[in-house]
């Protein structure tokens with residue numbers, strides 16, 4: 001292991017970036033090691049609050065942050081000497097920021113993506129965008145994904161996750177680094193499967209939210225979740241992902257958490273659409289990132305290119321584009337030709 005774990009930069013002071021900084025701090029405390037965790041945030045008031053009150057109240061209410069976490073609006077200061085860089089900004093804003101940050105990286109750095117989005121226009125996964133823009137090998141890019149609703153983790157509720165990297169040693173090293181008393185990461189080398197699970201579950205959560213907004217019950221929601229997993233798996237397999245990943249924490253686990261929880265922003269956005277709000281009204285109401293709203297289009301496009309059937313995603317995208325009403329979503333899905341459940 002060439003990268004140092006004693007200084008870690010977290011770029012993004014939102015809900016998950018701040019929570020993951022706390023996980024890293026608590027992991028170091030549990031291991032009895034010294035660690036400095038520096039968060040970069042765009043807004044001076046958020047940074048100031050982290051430094052003075054050890055809180056990020058807009059995102060994490062009264063959660064107390066360990067004092068080894070500091071924050072700055074100066075990204076050069078945050079990246080200076082950091083052996084690990086964690087990225088937690090909205091997916092569609094990532095690429096231009098990476099170009100700005102590249103000259104500031106320490107040599108040999110390992111970069112970890114917490115993001116669950118697919119880039120519009122290129123259909124690239126975040127790990128691909130990072131490797132390309134930072135010009136570093138895939139062996140130094142890891143992703144963390146799983147049933148990880150930030151607020152529950154901030155409250156230290158027991159949670160498992162997956163750290164994936166094409167290089168197993170890197171995955172193990174990041175997993176060790178973020179193992180806290182309430183956070184248990186498993187490792188994987190299936191980066192494609194882990195990322196696709198995290199991306200598509202946001203689109204399926206929009207669909208489940210719409211069902212909820214239309215007052216539909218648990219049979220409907222379970223049907224959408226299960227068939228949602230089937231289409232997520234088809235896409236992951238077409239891209240080279242593994243079936244067992246889709247049955248794991250980053251597949252089924254995250255899908256269930258996101259589709260069931262009122263804490264999920266994607267689920268909430270779907271519910272509001274189902275209750276009759278327009279996409280514009282929903283977007284105005286959301287104060288945090290609901291990645292599925294934009295990534296849905298990229299997932300739909302990617303599936304089209306690969307010839308992968310993703311009917312739930314297609315229906316959600318039609319609703320988002322204003323081409324279909326939320327009331328037509330169910331009839332459209334149910335009118336499809338019958339098939340064997342095992343057909344992939």
Ligand SMILES: NC(=O)C1=CN([C@@H]2O[C@H](COP(=O)(O)OP(=O)(O)OC[C@H]3O[C@@H](n4cnc5c(N)ncnc54)[C@H](O)[C@@H]3O)[C@@H](O)[C@H]2O)C=CC1
Pocket residue numbers: 012013014015016017041042043059088089090091093097114115116117148149150151287288289291
């Ligand atoms: N919150 C959660 O429970 C989880 C979130 N994620 C993923 O983590 C990623 C980040 O999400 P959150 O932290 O939840 O989002 P958030 O909305 O809570 O925070 C996003 C952060 O990025 C900043 N930001 C917003 N627009 C920006 C832009 N154009 N350029 C630079 N910075 C910008 C915001 O100021 C904020 O600090 C997303 O891809 C999300 O899917 C993954 C697992 C759990």
Ligand SMILES: O=C(CO)COP(=O)(O)O
Pocket residue numbers: 116146147148149150202205254257258263264265266267289290291
């Ligand atoms: O990814 C998440 C849970 O694993 C968070 O979901 P939302 O982005 O929908 O809140």
